[in-house]
Amino acid sequence: MNVPEVLAEYIGEVVAKTGQPMPTLDQPLLDSEGGVIDSMSMWPLIVFIESRFGIAIEDTDVMQENFRTLRVLINFVESKLHS
Amino acid sequence: MKTDIVIIGGGPGGSAAAMYLSRTGLRVTLIEKAQSPRYHIGESLTGECGNCLRTLGLEAEMTSRRHPVKYGVTVYGPRGKNAFWVPVKGWRPESGLFDTHTWSVRRSDFDHMLFTAAAARGVAIMEAEAVMPLRNGDSVCGVRVRTNGGAVEDITSEVLVDASGQGTFLCNAGLTGEKLRGSYDRQAAIFSQVVGGIRDPGAAGGNTLIFYRQKHHWAWFIPLDDQVTSVGVVVPADYYRSKNESKHQFLLRELHQLNPELTRRLPQIEFVENVRGISNYSYRISNFTGKGFLCVGDSHRFIDPVFSFGVFFAMKEAQYAASAIELFFADSKREQPNPFAAYERLCDRGQDNVQELIDAFWQHPYAFKLLAHHRYPEDIIHMFAGRVYEETPLPGLLAMRAINEQGRKNTMAHECAGSIG
Numbered sequence: 001m002n003v004p005e006v007l008a009e010y011i012g013e014v015v016a017k018t019g020q021p022m023p024t025l026d027q028p029l030l031d032s033e034g035g036v037i038d039s040m041s042m043w044p045l046i047v048f049i050e051s052r053f054g055i056a057i058e059d060t061d062v063m064q065e066n067f068r069t070l071r072v073l074i075n076f077v078e079s080k081l082h083s
Numbered sequence: 084m085k086t087d088i089v090i091i092g093g094g095p096g097g098s099a100a101a102m103y104l105s106r107t108g109l110r111v112t113l114i115e116k117a118q119s120p121r122y123h124i125g126e127s128l129t130g131e132c133g134n135c136l137r138t139l140g141l142e143a144e145m146t147s148r149r150h151p152v153k154y155g156v157t158v159y160g161p162r163g164k165n166a167f168w169v170p171v172k173g174w175r176p177e178s179g180l181f182d183t184h185t186w187s188v189r190r191s192d193f194d195h196m197l198f199t200a201a202a203a204r205g206v207a208i209m210e211a212e213a214v215m216p217l218r219n220g221d222s223v224c225g226v227r228v229r230t231n232g233g234a235v236e237d238i239t240s241e242v243l244v245d246a247s248g249q250g251t252f253l254c255n256a257g258l259t260g261e262k263l264r265g266s267y268d269r270q271a272a273i274f275s276q277v278v279g280g281i282r283d284p285g286a287a288g289g290n291t292l293i294f295y296r297q298k299h300h301w302a303w304f305i306p307l308d309d310q311v312t313s314v315g316v317v318v319p320a321d322y323y324r325s326k327n328e329s330k331h332q333f334l335l336r337e338l339h340q341l342n343p344e345l346t347r348r349l350p351q352i353e354f355v356e357n358v359r360g361i362s363n364y365s366y367r368i369s370n371f372t373g374k375g376f377l378c379v380g381d382s383h384r385f386i387d388p389v390f391s392f393g394v395f396f397a398m399k400e401a402q403y404a405a406s407a408i409e410l411f412f413a414d415s416k417r418e419q420p421n422p423f424a425a426y427e428r429l430c431d432r433g434q435d436n437v438q439e440l441i442d443a444f445w446q447h448p449y450a451f452k453l454l455a456h457h458r459y460p461e462d463i464i465h466m467f468a469g470r471v472y473e474e475t476p477l478p479g480l481l482a483m484r485a486i487n488e489q490g491r492k493n494t495m496a497h498e499c500a501g502s503i504g
Contacts, residue, residue, distance in 0.1 A: 031161070032297070032448065039452035040165050046453065059458065059482040060489040062450040 001053065003081070004074050010048055011070060014041055025071040030064060037067065055080045086112040088408060089226055089240040091213045093117075096380035096397030097246030098197035102139050103405030105204040109412060112238060113201055114228055116212040120198070122359075123190035124274060125393040126305045126313050127153065127291040130171035131469025132395040133185030135402060141200060148196065150186040151289030151306040156391070158293040163344030167455065174468040180461070187291060189307045211236070216243060216256050222374030223258065241375065242408050246401070248381040254368045258376065259383070265365030266442065267387035270299060271323040272363055273334045274315025276356040281348045282306060291391065294342035298445050301389060302341050304348060311355060314338060317389070320362055330358045363388075367434075372423035379404050384434050387441050390467075396437075399469065400430050429472055436471040436480055443483040450486045454479060 011029070015022050015036050028035040037045060045067075046057050055077070066076040088104055090097045093115030101113045128136075133153075136145055155170040173183040202208045211228035217237060218224070225239035245253040253259050282288040292304040300322070305313040316337040326333055331354070338349055363385075371383035380397030407426040411417065421427075440463070443451045455463045462479025470477060476484070 030449065038165060039160060039449055039456075042449050043453060043457050059450065059454060060485050062453050063447060063486065063489060063493060064449060065493050067449065 001081075003053070003077050004070075006052060007049075007074055007077065008070060010045070011036070014045075023070060025074075026069050029067055029069055029073065032064070033068070042067075049077060053077060053081060084112075084236060084238045086110045086207070086238060086240050087412070088112070088242045088244060089114065089238050090244040090246055091226065091252050092246035092248055092250070092382070093198045093201075093208075094123075094194055094246060094248050094380070094397065095197055095394050096248070096382070096401050097244070098194070098201045099135065099139065099398045099401035100244050100246060100379060100404055101201040101206040102197070102204055103402055104408060105201070105206050107405070107409050107412070109408075110207070111205075112207040112209055112240075113198075114209045114211050114213055114226070114238075115198065116210065116231070118210060118231065120191040120195035123194065124272065124313070124315065124361075125388065125391075126190055126307065127156070127187045127303070127391040128185045129391055129395040129467055129469070130173060130183060130185050131467070132398055133171070133183065134173055134469065135395070135398040136186075138402070139200070141196070144196060144200070145186055148192065149308065150188050150193070151308065152286070153185045153187050153289050153291055154287060156291045156293060157283075158295060159342055159344045160295055161297065161342070163294075163342050163347070165452070166344075167452065169467055170464060172464050172468045174465060174470055180464065180468060187289060187305045187307065187313075209238075213247065213252055216253060216258060216376070218258070219375075221258075223253075223376040242411065243376045244404060244408075245371075245376065245378040245382040246380060246397070249385060251368065251382050253371070253376060253378060253382065258373065259371045259378065260369030262366045262368050265367055265386065265438075267299070267363075267365035269320040270317055270363050270387075271320045271360060272315055272317045273323070273330050273337070273358065273360045274303075274313065275334060275354045275358040276307065276311050276313050277349065277352055278310050278312070278355055279349075279351060279353060280304060280306075280312040280314070281350070282312070292345075292348070293389065294345045296341050298448075300341075302338065302345055304345065314349070316341060317363075323360075330360045334358050370427075371430075372427040373421050377404055377407070377423040377426060379430075383430070386434060386438055387445075389441060389444070390437070392437050395469070396430075396434065399433070399472075403429055432474075433471045436466070436476065439480060439483045439487055440466060442487045446490050447486050451483070454482050454486070458482065 029037050031038040087109040088111045090113045104111045158167040172180045211230040214227045216223045223243045289306050294302040302316045365386050368383045371378040379400040411422045459479025462477040
């Protein structure tokens with residue numbers, strides 16, 4: 001499964017609904033830093049990741065450190081897949 | 084003068100302790116220096132705080148005084164979106180959560196009501212200032228007071244209850260552990276009262292509203308009667324200073340700008356009270372009980388007020404303190420080095436648990452909302468319903484603790500990496 005592609009596509013869909021430009025790999029994802037993911041869109045994102053990749057996102061995984069940018073998120077999901 | 088129990092301070096903690104103790108038949112003296120009730124913030128009561136008032140038999144009086152009825156709190160996220168609703172619920176071990184309500188109060192009225200009610204229940208009232216505790220080694224055997232007439236008098240007691248609030252009477256006298264500053268540090272609160280704020284419709288009109296801008300920067304909107312609403316902003320003290328505005332200008336501008344939903348709620352702002360300001364910080368004091376003394380409420384700990392737990396802690400701890408004191412008098416031997424050690428552990432547990440909730444709210448907003456909205460929504464309601472003292476924590480609380488712990492680890496790893504790199 002191509003993690004970067006799947007995640008970029010999902011974020012692209014979120015972005016499309018808001019009219020914001022698509023973030024680059026290293027631009028902020030979270031709204032506290034100007035990105036598109038706010039606390040309401042965090043839950044659907046997590047449900048999507050869990051179902052699409054078949055991994056469990058623990059309570060302690062939902063730290064800003066793991067969702068800061070698309071690149072960070074891709075690394076996080078890939079490390080979960082390999083653990 | 085000699086009494087069984089002397090209580091320093093006639094705020095909610097002192098008056099509630101006096102009322103609970105008045106049921107035991109012990110002689111209680113309540114000392115308060117202020118002659119008229121003072122202005123105070125901390126106006127929104129939690130659900131369990133409402134329950135404390137019911138157990139004191141004060142529900143009818145609360146209703147007749149027409150304090151706004153509070154069914155819950157709405158916390159608005161940045162830009163006025165993502166509102167987070169916490170309903171007021173009661174809880175019983177046998178039947179679980181049930182619907183109830185609490186109140187928001189004008190503190191001068193409320194504190195006066197409690198103080199008067201304590202007097203009516205046979206508590207001896209003394210208008211005096213506590214000067215120093217009377218000591219016998221490490222134990223306390225009373226207090227020296229100066230009456231409003233200027234006379235100095237010693238009152239001996241078996242137990243002294245420090246309910247002096249942020250005055251931290253016993254800590255200042257060196258009887259407790261030191262006052263350690265907490266994570267809610269160097270904050271400024273600027274506040275006043277307005278008329279004409281737009282409330283939620285109908286019965287929801289008495290609800291408390293909290294507006295979040297960013298970490299440690301928020302505002303409150305608390306109805307005080309049919310017309311008047313308490314409004315205030317809490318910001319980092321450095322931010323307040325950097326604005327270089329009068330308190331009045333600062334509050335006016337912040338109320339306009341802080342959150343679009345707050346702007347909508349206050350189409351025009353007419354202050355009907357002075358604009359006041361206090362600088363504030365959280366603290367905790369260890370070893371706040373011992374032979375002959377114990378502390379309740381702010382006299383041993385003050386935490387970030389964002390979730391309105393202040394009066395709750397004062398009144399709940401007063402209730403626990405009264406039970407502990409009753410047990411102490413029932414024990415004929417009284418040989419324990421600290422008869423109130425269990426009370427102290429209980430208070431610490433409750434405040435630690437609420438601190439976890441608040442830390443998660445500020446430090447990990449995404450995780451907090453995920454837990455509060457989706458994974459453990461009931462547990463948060465339970466905590467507001469007063470379930471913060473149990474030995475086995477609720478799963479939602481354990482999750483909050485885990486994310487705070489993970490956050491501390493991440494910060495440490497980050498700092499280590501920084502110092503190596």
